[in-house]
Each structure stands twice: as structure tokens, then as C-alpha cells.
Amino acid sequence: MYQGVAKAYLFDPKVQEFIGQKNPWALRDMAERLLEAHQRGLWQEVEGEMLEGLRAIALQAEANIEGKNCY
Known part of the structure; x- marks a missing residue:
């Protein structure tokens, strides 16, 4: 179950990019x-x-969050 979630949502490049942007x-x-x-x-x-x-x-998502919240 966990591996399926990881592959479908986090390791699929298109899905990861979409979630990361949105x-x-x-x-x-x-x-x-x-x-x-x-x-x-x-x-x-x-x-x-x-x-x-x-x-x-x-870690990359956290860096993106911090980058978006910096002025």
C-alpha cells in the first residue's frame, strides 16, 4: 500500500511536479x-x-516552501 502511494504520487514526475506547484x-x-x-x-x-x-x-519541497515565503 505505502509503496503504491509513493510511486503513484511522489515518484511519478508529472504528478510530483503538479502537486509541488499547486x-x-x-x-x-x-x-x-x-x-x-x-x-x-x-x-x-x-x-x-x-x-x-x-x-x-x-527536503526539496521544504526548500521550495521557504523560497516562496522569503522576501
């Missing part, structure tokens, strides 16, 4: 919730590469 907070939060699911043991069978990708997405 609501970067949601993009960041989705990546963070998936990382949290892994940390809590709810998502156990996940590749390290996918976890690193989720971390990168969350």
Missing part, C-alpha cells in the same frame, strides 16, 4: 508521512533507495 506543503507532508510510516514499523518492506528519494522530495 501545494508544496502537501508534497512535503506526504513524503514525511510515508517516512513516518516506515519509522513506526508500519511500512517494513521498503528499499533504501526509495527512502532516500522520499527524504530528498521532502
Whole structure:
């Protein structure tokens, strides 16, 4: 389930770009919730590469949020 959500929403380039442009907070939060699911043991069978990708997405979304909120 978690892997399907990650692939469909966060690792699909078109979907990720759309969400990132329309609501970067949601993009960041989705990546963070998936990382949290892994940390809590709810998502156990996940590749390290996918976890690193989720971390990168969350960090990039946060950077985009900060960039948009800076004057």
C-alpha cells in the first residue's frame, strides 16, 4: 500500500511536479508521512533507495516552501 502511494504520487514526475506547484506543503507532508510510516514499523518492506528519494522530495519541497515565503 505505502509503496503504491509513493510511486503513484511522489515518484511519478508529472504528478510530483503538479502537486509541488499547486501545494508544496502537501508534497512535503506526504513524503514525511510515508517516512513516518516506515519509522513506526508500519511500512517494513521498503528499499533504501526509495527512502532516500522520499527524504530528498521532502527536503526539496521544504526548500521550495521557504523560497516562496522569503522576501
